[in-house]
Amino acid sequence: MEKKLKQGLLYDFYGPLLTEHQKHIYELFVYDDLSLSEIADMEGISRQGVGDLIHRCDKALMEYEEKLGLIERFRRNRDRLLKLKDELSDINDKELVDDIIEEL
């Protein structure tokens, strides 16, 4: 997966666990797609400082996913629901409906 996409997804799920400062900088980088230098200029910190902070956020967010696995679970559930949607869309016998109810 493209790196910024992956960072955006991790942030969607675990962003609330970062500090306000981390959230602010990480959003500038990932959502607003600013460069490290641009963020450094805006925030009055060094480019290296911004890079370190982003890196620490990446690491923290990935550790949350390793421990809680919400993104993995989300993907699994989405796949299941899409399958269910397919099955429902050509529903035509009672037995299938019973199977689906069972699955729910």
Added chain:
Amino acid sequence: MEKKLKQGLLYDFYGPLLTEHQKHIYELFVYDDLSLSEIADMEGISRQGVGDLIHRCDKALMEYEEKLGLIERFRRNRDRLLKLKDELSDINDKELVDDIIEEL
């Protein structure tokens, strides 16, 4: 909700974010239902120390729920699925099936 039930639920969702030591003590208290004194004796720490640790775990777990709201989301989804299950169980017209597919 009865306190230990609530602690068990919080632990089910956010337990992986505690340290190994915290998990061990918290499980003795919440799952095995041992008293603070019993845990203190077993682990060779003071009763007060056990109490403080449990209290810190409670606080951390509740903060995770405040930030991520997984338990709240889980309840909402479960309610939705139960409703869906009800609706599917007396399925009898095409329009309702379409509504359900839309909801999914």
